[in-house]
Amino acid sequence: MPESVPNAFVELEDLAFHEGVPVLLRRALGPLKPSELLEVHGDASEFVENLQAWCRKEGHAYRGAGKAQGRHLIEKGTVDRSVTRPGPEVKEAAKPAWGLAPRGAAVELGGPEFSFPLRQKREVWGQELHTIYSRAASNQWAAAKDIPWSELPKLPAEVEGAVCQVMTFLTENEFAALYVPARFLARIHPHYREVSAVLAMQVADEARHAEAFTRRAEEGGVGLGTTAASSQLSLQTLIEEPDFSTAVFLLCVMGEGTFLSLLKFLEERAPDPVTACLMRLAHRDEGRHVAFGMEHIRYVTILEPARRATFAAAVERRSQMLASVSGLSPYVHDALVVYCGGGVQPAQIRRGASFVADLHREMDRARRERLQALGFSGQDAEALSAYHTKNFM
């Protein structure tokens, strides 16, 4: 039998097993190939007994004492903790067994398979995700410290009531905008962490908006207004959309896109500096959500131009489901008129109604512009914009 020449050596001195011998053994055995020999030297009491038991448990073979006193030979086992290295680049498809491993990490084989249904790049990806996420992370604001609550004036009762009704409507919509990404977050494979990160920031943004808008309603002493059945019906059709890209299209492009016009309008016509500040900060956040929607839908439609037709069909389908909803809820419409008209005198109402009509035109114009930027024809963009829910989101 040929003499066994060790492939590696590790000096353990008087280190005992309970003091960490396995750490050094695993480090020394790691680079060896199966069946290669590691020579170890150790002086601790019960060293050989512990070494033998450890080798058996770990699948290595104890090959007896070495030539010198206190030296022992270990043959590396054939069962290794094998790993796969998927690499740091974003793959077209993520394997279920990569699970929660960060992209770029080595993944030990034999782990469980995770059921992340959205695990193809084409299903979730978009350009500029990192930029969108970075802006979101650095633009976080807090209702408690970034809003000048002390500057809230005492508004005429009818105007304060209108502000509160608008805040109620905004909050309902922010809930929908929170739940839609939240529903999909847990379904997206962590390999596409940039998508998860952007959606997580959206969820956090919407939670903050809901808190701040509710506080604005309460701060003036009137409190929240009424949630209309028609608004709820409209939002239900949004949060129940099962397809990710369709949901992103409906929420981020069509809904939040429309909200950009609304928030800008509410900032410009705000009756007080607190409401104006809230609308400005919310508008900045919603701009990022729309940017994500645009990037994702652009990515999807470049790969599959036919998806435009399915998105269009989704808007039409939603419109048919909302056939009973003839227009914007009267609660919201009336509140908007009073909000921007400044009161309930006929002249104020005339002024307010005119502003709200302008708002509808601006929303339509901006929607058509975004749709055309995504490759829809002018005619399709016009039709889709007209089909979009009268409740804005």
Next chain:
Amino acid sequence: MANSKQAADGGVLRVGAVAYDPKVITIWEGFKLYFEGRGTQIDYVLYSNYDAQVNAMLSGAIDVAWNSPLAWVRSQLDTNGGCRALAMRDTDRDLTTLVLVRKTSGLAALADLKGKTVAVGASDSPQATLIPLEMLASAGVEPGKGCRVVYHNVMVGKHGDHVGGERDAARALAAGHVDAACLLDGNLPLFINEGTLDPGTTVVLAKTPPYDHCNFTARAELPAARYQPFVDGLLAMSFEDPRVRALMEMEGLRRWLPGRTSGYDQLERAVKRFHFYA
């Protein structure tokens, strides 16, 4: 034997296992699925103790028994060597038992245990009782006569599968109630890490020669066509297969090896010397 014929005729291979822990169900449900995936139909039958399982195997109620070493020895005794060891875990080979004493005891050799008290595990534990007591007896310290034996009977009938008996023996040593304790080599670091034994307070007085532990046992007359797909499936089981990885970790192995029968002589001598099945 009617039962034997029945088991042989049925397509499903019936495998017995002793339910020493609730995880046994998880393991065998998983193995059953794994074998199903290979086109091998098995079912498992759980027993509360090894004697009942050996009886079932000998009567043909089950085809294969996942046996403790003592259950294997009994199966061989009852059939005059008419059983076959089909497969075993990599961790079933070359175990040793340590006889541990306190560092300050002044005890230096097995013979020094004459007149002393020795803690062992359950009365039917091969590793923590029968094999080390056989070593003591061979060294001239007859258990019960040359030394006092304190048993720690946790789950008798399960042949020491539960570590509790050994832990109690180690505790008795640490507390100074006994002079020596017998435990499986792999349990020494476990007991030190979990705090049952303080590091540096004990020394190994003696160590048994290596012996083997569990195996899948079948009666020799069971046709190879019946058990071979099962054995092939065991040997093909991979630690890198996510379907079985967790099951193998629970069962305490990295891979299955063919059965071997060369590692049971110490236990056979102990069973004979102590008239265990007399």
